[in-house]
Structures are given as C-alpha cells and as structure tokens.
C-alpha cells in the first residue's frame with residue numbers, strides 16, 4: 001500500500017491550525033512538520049555547536065507541513081481544501097509563507113518504519129544501556145542493565161540530553177534500594193531506569209494518556225512489576241512520600257512542582273531535576289531556596305542543566 005503525502009511550504013504561525021484541520025476535518029492518517037528553527041536550534045540543544053545551515057538538504061524557508069493520506073484519497077479535493085484553509089488563515093492576519101502545495105506518494109511500509117532508523121542502542125553507562133525494542137544488544141558487562149524501549153508516541157527515547165542528565169542523577173542517587181516518583185514519565189524511561197538500578201517501588205506520573213499506555217507497555221517489555229502509573233499533574237494528588245523525586249520537565253513547570261516537593265520527600269531524600277535551559281537556572285535556584293532546598297550538584301549538557309537537590313538541613 002502507498003500513502004499520499006501533501007506537502008505545504010508555509011509558516012510556523014499556521015502549523016498547529018493545519019495539523020488540527022488535517023487530522024480532525026480531513027481524517028489524515030498522520031502529520032509532520034520540518035521547521036527551519038529546529039535546525040537553527042539543533043546545535044545549541046545538543047552540544048552548543050553552530051549548525052552550518054547551507055549544508056542541510058531540503059531546508060525549508062520557514063516550515064514544511066506534511067499530511068499523510070490513504071493513496072485512494074481524492075488528491076485534487078484535498079489540495080483544494082488545504083488551499084481554502086490557507087486563505088482563511090491568511091484572512092485572520094496569519095503568515096502562511098509561500099503557501100505552495102505539492103503532492104507525492106511513498107510506500108506505507110517505509111513510512112511506518114522510517115523513524116526506527118533514528119533510534120539505536122545507547123550504551124549509556126557502566127550500569128545502563130537503552131535498547132530499542134527492535135535492536136539486539138549484548139552488554140559488555142554481564143551486570144549492565146538493559147532498558148528495553150518502544151518509544152511509541154510519548155517523549156523519552158533516551159536520545160535527549162535532558163533524559164540523560166536525569167538518568168545520571170538517578171544513577172548517582174541510588175546508593176541503596178529506594179522508592180522513586182518519576183514526575184512527567186513520558187515513555188517511562190526514567191521509571192524503568194530507577195527500577196533497573198534497584199528501586200524498591202516506583203510511581204510514574206504524567207498528564208498524558210499516551211504516556212500512561214507507553215509506560216505500562218515498556219514496564220511489561222522489561223518484565224518489571226514494581227512500577228505503578230498515575231495520570232495526574234505534578235504531585236498535588238499523589239499520595240505518600242518517596243526517597244527520590246525525579247522530574248525532567250521544562251523549568252516553568254518545575255517552578256510549580258517545587259512548592260509541592262517537601263510534602264512528598266522522605267527525610268534525607270533527594271530531588272533530581274532536568275529539562276532546565278541554563279537561562280532559567282536563576283529562577284529555579286531562587287524558588288528552591290525559598291522552599292527550603294539547596295543544590296548539591298549541577299550537571300550541564302549544551303544548554304541543558306540537571307540538578308541534584310536536597311533539603312537545606314540535610
């Protein structure tokens with residue numbers, strides 16, 4: 001089977017609106033965007049290198065939006081509907097860029113598995129390796145733990161520097177069997193890492209349904225039975241206290257988490273943060289200080305900061 005791809009050369013201002021329109025009104029099988037800004041920021045996000053934009057093939061002026069349809073779909077009708085939508089969005093004063101619409105076809109089989117080629121084994125540390133479900137891996141040390149993962153739709157393949165910073169923090173903190181809450185678990189990767197490192201019990205929370213599904217599936221893939229999941233925002237509705245709180249979420253959200261931590265952290269416990277852009281660190285430091293916490297260790301990868309945090313009096 002083949003898929004019809006509709007590609008629109010457009011602007012980021014209308015990307016979300018086109019996505020909703022394609023999925024909800026036109027029953028697209030999937031959507032995707034390729035944004036110039038992603039490439040511009042890729043250097044800082046990963047290791048602060050400057051990306052040579054001229055070296056990148058097929059770089060959009062602003063945004064390429066792609067919608068995928070069954071090959072039998074009426075391509076002329078779809079192009080007409082997208083053109084009308086672009087006109088409507090332009091009427092609201094939004095920038096639609098060139099607005100050029102083109103079509104092509106690809107094999108469905110390629111599309112389904114194409115993304116898998118970007119995920120490979122991450123030989124993370126002496127104790128942990130992240131192994132995509134479809135890859136074989138033989139650990140160099142027989143006690144190296146494998147985190148088997150099918151990332152699915154949720155965030156957390158292990159490739160992101162923020163996940164890796166949090167995982168380093170977990171490895172350092174887990175000096176004996178401990179209880180852990182992973183706030184914003186995504187694919188469940190940090191909850192699984194905690195369990196594999198020897199946590200007694202782990203609670204994995206997130207606000208997204210995809211995360212709950214992915215975490216349950218990935219826990220099962222790793223034969224783990226000590227990971228519970230709870231769909232909730234931060235810690236307000238979570239019961240109990242933990243030895244370790246780990247959270248890899250953007251700084252704005254961590255600021256809401258900080259006042260909730262004291263009530264959920266056991267005596268002598270540790271908090272691990274990641275996902276903080278270095279420019280946001282002063283705000284986080286201030287909030288931690290105001291809530292009775294101190295930073296014991298600061299880790300950095302490119303723009304991203306990870307922190308190991310304890311109570312001031314511990």
Ligand SMILES: C[S@@+](CC[C@H](N)C(=O)[O-])C[C@H]1O[C@@H](n2cnc3c(N)ncnc32)[C@H](O)[C@@H]1O
Nearest residue numbers: 155156163184185186206207208233234248249
């Ligand atoms: C950057 S991802 C981290 C995923 C994974 N823990 C990792 O380290 O790779 C952040 C996750 O936090 C979740 N999230 C965002 N806001 C949240 C909130 N208020 N409460 C709980 N989870 C939240 C998102 O759905 C997402 O899965």
